[in-house]
Amino acid sequence: MLAFLLRRVAAAIVMLLVVGTIIFSLLVIVxxxxxxxxxxxxxxxxxxxxxxxxRIEMGLDKPILAQYFSFLINTAQxxxxxxxxxxxxIADAIALRLPRTLEIIGVGAVLALIVAIPVGxxxxxxxxxxxxxxASGVNALLTSIPGFVVxxxxxxxxxxxxxxxxxxxxxxxxxxxxxxLQMLVxxxxxxxxxxxxxxxxxxxxSVLEMRGHDWVRTATAKGLRRSLVxxxxxxxxxxxxxxxxxxxxxxILLGSTVLIEFVYNWPGxxxxxxxxxxxxxxxxxxxxxxxxxxxxxxxxxVIDILYSLLDPRIRLK
Amino acid sequence: xTAIPVPKKTRLLPAIPRRMILPSILLAALILIPFAxxxxxxxxxxxxxxxxxxxxxxWEHWLGQDEFGRDRLARVLYGGQVSLTxxxxxxxLACIFGTLLGLIGAYFRGPFExxxxxxxDVVLCFPPILLALLVVTLFGPGAGTLVAVLSVLYFPxxxxxxxxxxxxVSSLDFVEASRALGTPSxxxxxxxxLPNIAGPVSVQYSLTAAAAITIESGLSFxxxxxxxxxxxxGQMIRGARQFMNQDPLGIxxxxxxxxxxxxxxxxxxDRLRDTLDPKGALGGGKDETSVxxxxxxxxxxxxxxxxxxxxxxxxxxxxPGGPVDxxxxxxxxxxxxxxxxxxxESGSGKSLSSLALMGLxxxxxxxAGGALxxxxxxxxxxxxxxxxxxxxxxxxxxxxxxxxxxPMTSLNPIHKVGAQMVEAILSHRPMPYADARTRAIDLLExxxxxxxxxxxxxxxxxxxxxxxxxxxxxxxxTCEPRLLIADEPTTALDVTxxxxxxxxxxRLRTEYADGLSLLFISHNLGxxxxxxxxxxxxxxxxxxxxxxxxxxxxxxxxxxxxALLESMPSSHEELHSARGDRLRAISGTPPLPDARPSxxxxxDRCPIAIPSCADAPPPLFNSxxxxxQVRCFRAPEAGSEAAR
Numbered sequence: 014m015l016a017f018l019l020r021r022v023a024a025a026i027v028m029l030l031v032v033g034t035i036i037f038s039l040l041v042i043v044x045x046x047x048x049x050x051x052x053x054x055x056x057x058x059x060x061x062x063x064x065x066x067x068r069i070e071m072g073l074d075k076p077i078l079a080q081y082f083s084f085l086i087n088t089a090q091x092x093x094x095x096x097x098x099x100x101x102x103i104a105d106a107i108a109l110r111l112p113r114t115l116e117i118i119g120v121g122a123v124l125a126l127i128v129a130i131p132v133g134x135x136x137x138x139x140x141x142x143x144x145x146x147x148a149s150g151v152n153a154l155l156t157s158i159p160g161f162v163v164x165x166x167x168x169x170x171x172x173x174x175x176x177x178x179x180x181x182x183x184x185x186x187x188x189x190x191x192x193x194l195q196m197l198v199x200x201x202x203x204x205x206x207x208x209x210x211x212x213x214x215x216x217x218x219s220v221l222e223m224r225g226h227d228w229v230r231t232a233t234a235k236g237l238r239r240s241l242v243x244x245x246x247x248x249x250x251x252x253x254x255x256x257x258x259x260x261x262x263x264x265i266l267l268g269s270t271v272l273i274e275f276v277y278n279w280p281g282x283x284x285x286x287x288x289x290x291x292x293x294x295x296x297x298x299x300x301x302x303x304x305x306x307x308x309x310x311x312x313x314x315v316i317d318i319l320y321s322l323l324d325p326r327i328r329l330k
Numbered sequence: 331x332t333a334i335p336v337p338k339k340t341r342l343l344p345a346i347p348r349r350m351i352l353p354s355i356l357l358a359a360l361i362l363i364p365f366a367x368x369x370x371x372x373x374x375x376x377x378x379x380x381x382x383x384x385x386x387x388x389w390e391h392w393l394g395q396d397e398f399g400r401d402r403l404a405r406v407l408y409g410g411q412v413s414l415t416x417x418x419x420x421x422x423l424a425c426i427f428g429t430l431l432g433l434i435g436a437y438f439r440g441p442f443e444x445x446x447x448x449x450x451d452v453v454l455c456f457p458p459i460l461l462a463l464l465v466v467t468l469f470g471p472g473a474g475t476l477v478a479v480l481s482v483l484y485f486p487x488x489x490x491x492x493x494x495x496x497x498x499v500s501s502l503d504f505v506e507a508s509r510a511l512g513t514p515s516x517x518x519x520x521x522x523x524l525p526n527i528a529g530p531v532s533v534q535y536s537l538t539a540a541a542a543i544t545i546e547s548g549l550s551f552x553x554x555x556x557x558x559x560x561x562x563x564g565q566m567i568r569g570a571r572q573f574m575n576q577d578p579l580g581i582x583x584x585x586x587x588x589x590x591x592x593x594x595x596x597x598x599x600d601r602l603r604d605t606l607d608p609k610g611a612l613g614g615g616k617d618e619t620s621v622x623x624x625x626x627x628x629x630x631x632x633x634x635x636x637x638x639x640x641x642x643x644x645x646x647x648x649x650p651g652g653p654v655d656x657x658x659x660x661x662x663x664x665x666x667x668x669x670x671x672x673x674x675e676s677g678s679g680k681s682l683s684s685l686a687l688m689g690l691x692x693x694x695x696x697x698a699g700g701a702l703x704x705x706x707x708x709x710x711x712x713x714x715x716x717x718x719x720x721x722x723x724x725x726x727x728x729x730x731x732x733x734x735x736x737p738m739t740s741l742n743p744i745h746k747v748g749a750q751m752v753e754a755i756l757s758h759r760p761m762p763y764a765d766a767r768t769r770a771i772d773l774l775e776x777x778x779x780x781x782x783x784x785x786x787x788x789x790x791x792x793x794x795x796x797x798x799x800x801x802x803x804x805x806x807x808t809c810e811p812r813l814l815i816a817d818e819p820t821t822a823l824d825v826t827x828x829x830x831x832x833x834x835x836x837r838l839r840t841e842y843a844d845g846l847s848l849l850f851i852s853h854n855l856g857x858x859x860x861x862x863x864x865x866x867x868x869x870x871x872x873x874x875x876x877x878x879x880x881x882x883x884x885x886x887x888x889x890x891x892x893a894l895l896e897s898m899p900s901s902h903e904e905l906h907s908a909r910g911d912r913l914r915a916i917s918g919t920p921p922l923p924d925a926r927p928s929x930x931x932x933x934d935r936c937p938i939a940i941p942s943c944a945d946a947p948p949p950l951f952n953s954x955x956x957x958x959q960v961r962c963f964r965a966p967e968a969g970s971e972a973a974r
């Protein structure tokens with residue numbers, strides 16, 4: 014087990030290094046002078062002096078290898094530098110906004126799991142039956158609605174037509190817990206809806222596969238109650254693949270919540286990212302993406318370990 | 331089951347399967363309509379008319395006008411052109427490059443393989459939208475940037491699929507053959523491998539197209555995709571958002587267009603996947619097991635030593651062409667302290683008859699008649715068909731237990747062996763966990779497992795097949811059942827282990843479970859002669875001969891039993907390993923349940939058949955002492971019964 018853990022951690026570190034290198038080299042392979050590129054807005058170009066200043070600020074005047082190593086060392090210490098737009102600390106801004114993003118993803122994921130796993134299990138157990146056909150049909154439709162469309166339609170119905178929930182915004186929990194939760198409902202549900210369609214699909218397929226295995230027949234032959242057979246010998250086995258997919262999706266969600274946060278005006282990482290992209294604030298964009306990729310790799314590591322606890326055979330591979 | 335291979339019909343052009351017609355039409359319509367925009371409306375999608383801001387639908391403007399007074403119909407249609415073009419150009423580029431890379435990786439292996447497989451791992455680390463935003467930061471927004479980003483994002487997934495599919499295909503016989511014939515590499519890759527991986531790649535293509543539209547519209551919605559004033563759906567939603575309370579049509583129309591398009595692609599993709607890989611598609615919605623049916627008449631010929639009886643059992647397979655009898659009128663009486671063997675070729679109905687006694691028939695099999703009766707520990711004889719689902723759970727494992735053919739797959743791989751035994755004990759006898767554990771360990775020792783306490787905490791994958799089968803036996807014995815069904819328990823094991831398992835079963839019958847009745851299913855007459863007291867021979871869903879094992883095997887009366895005995899290998903070695911799927915002594919194969927000949931089911935293969943065998947199916951004839959039965963017009967019993 015320890016060897017397995019060490020192997021996985023080592024693989025994750027290598028992955029982080031590769032990701033960092035790719036992000037670093039993007040700036041190098043961009044044709045032309047990055048400083049000039051970043052400062053160009055519309056058709057006009059910046060003054061030579063401004064470009065020269067930015068070059069020094071971003072360390073672009075140093076040799077590439079030196080840039081690379083100082084980039085790696087700084088990143089490892091969470092030193093992301095300052096925004097080229099207003100000179101504020103990027104690390105501080107991320108520390109402020111990241112928890113808000115994680116909040117809607119976390120709440121959304123819990124909601125999605127609570128709904129999608131039972132429904133997916135039921136559909137899988139009755140594969141081809143009426144419940145399955147209806148649930149799968151609804152799911153296929155929901156899968157086809159992009160998150161920002163769901164958000165827009167939610168705002169229209171719940172905030173404009175029914176007027177039961179706020180259209181968006183953010184109040185810190187410490188300031189006004191009730192309002193914070195009210196404002197959390199729509200963003201979290203939107204995240205949950207998207208995630209739930211994927212979890213449903215995976216759970217159903219996995220249960221459908223597991224229920225045909227010989228050990229399920231053995232369990233029934235032993236005289237186990239049906240609910241126990243389903244729980245211990247179908248669902249438990251089916252969860253491995255489901256957890257893997259959830260992990261992967263959580264990582265992808267870190268990116269696609271950008272849209273959902275934007276729709277609801279939720280001041281997570283996204284507002285920061287969208288503004289940074291608009292202003293071509295490359296150091297900020299780079300820092301956010303590195304953070305997200307690191308969390309993503311971290312989640313996958315946790316998932317791998319969880320999976321190995323669920324299925325002892327994995328540890329052998 | 332022995333199936334006759336049906337030659338596949340080949341056509342010059344592959345016909346479109348019926349299930350693909352609707353999704354294909356829907357998809358084609360949604361793709362073509364935006365490109366037919368000039369035929370549908372003459373309006374200009376970028377023509378601003380401030381006077382008509384947010385105008386409602388009118389004769390000139392069917393869908394009304396947007397916040398700048400632009401014609402909304404024209405904007406939806408032209409916006410669709412932009413979205414679809416970006417998505418499909420990017421997907422096509424990704425598909426071409428990715429597939430090529432995958433093929434190269436699979437064909438040349440080595441460093442190519444490494445690049446192909448690792449590349450997708452790395453790209454997968456970036457949430458797609460973020461990577462797109464990163465590139466937009468550097469290059470600025472625009473349709474060109476989008477196409478570039480999307481194709482870079484998606485080509486690794488094509489590479490991965492093409493790679494793994496190509497690996498699968500290139501190990502197939504015909505590829506090996508053309509390689510051996512000296513066909514040049516590029517001809518093999520493009521001419522032979524590529525057409526064979528087209529299916530999975532096209533599924534990936536439609537998946538990617540849907541994802542690309544989602545990302546394109548998302549970025550345009552953020553204002554970082556298609557640059558205004560060129561219309562796009564994401565941008566229309568973005569623009570109409572501020573006015574949604576005055577003009578809900580503004581958001582609804584592009585939302586519906588977007589959802590419909592993505593849905594059409596997904597729908598197409600699902601159906602395509604089902605068509606290419608039909609095993610994923612499902613017919614009925616039944617749960618796994620079908621319910622036993624109560625008998626209409628109660629048999630009265632049961633003495634106290636009868637543990638279980640099957641009377642006139644008829645099982646039907648619910649097939650699309652109507653129900654087919656797979657078991658016809660099977661009767662069997664199992665007594666305490668007796669081992670009854672059920673023998674016959676694969677597909678003769680041995681396993682189904684025994685599963686019926688457990689109430690474990692697969693959902694597609696339906697009990698059409700007969701009675702399944704079992705003596706419970708209370709001494710009472712019950713009809714399985716009258717029991718509730720809960721009572722049936724109580725009977726299984728407790729009054730009757732079963733050992734299956736495949737020890738490798740019969741234990742759940744993710745639970746410890748001990749836990750799987752303990753749950754069987756606890757589900758029938760509530761007791762403290764520690765007691766159940768002690769009991770399980772004792773049983774493991776009884777079935778001859780070394781270090782039982784250590785094995786209790788082990789997983790099935792740490793054990794050999796023989797050990798797993800011992801565990802299965804221990805598990806079946808946990809609640810001291812009166813009847814143990816062993817369905818070919820040694821077939822999957824190697825020869826020396828087979829003998830050990832048989833010995834173990836023999837020993838347990840005499841030493842451990844006093845009065846245990848054993849139903850032993852096998853096609854191996856050698857093992858049967860060692861272990862069984864009585865034998866029932868099955869052919870094509872019927873019992874054709876039944877009687878004491880010594881009499882039946884020494885002087886068989888049914889020609890099928892004769893053939894079975896003649897096809898038995900002579901040396902001891904082979905005796906235990908023969909699969910018995912083929913009868914060497916007689917030609918032909920057993921008839922499929924829906925294609926039995928008239929009269930006697932065996933007459934086609936029977937060496938002693940006479941014309942009258944085709945007239946009516948033979949009944950079971952009783953021997954003079956009533957101890958033997960045979961289903962043959964030409965058997966001695968038929969004569970003696972007729973004489974009486």
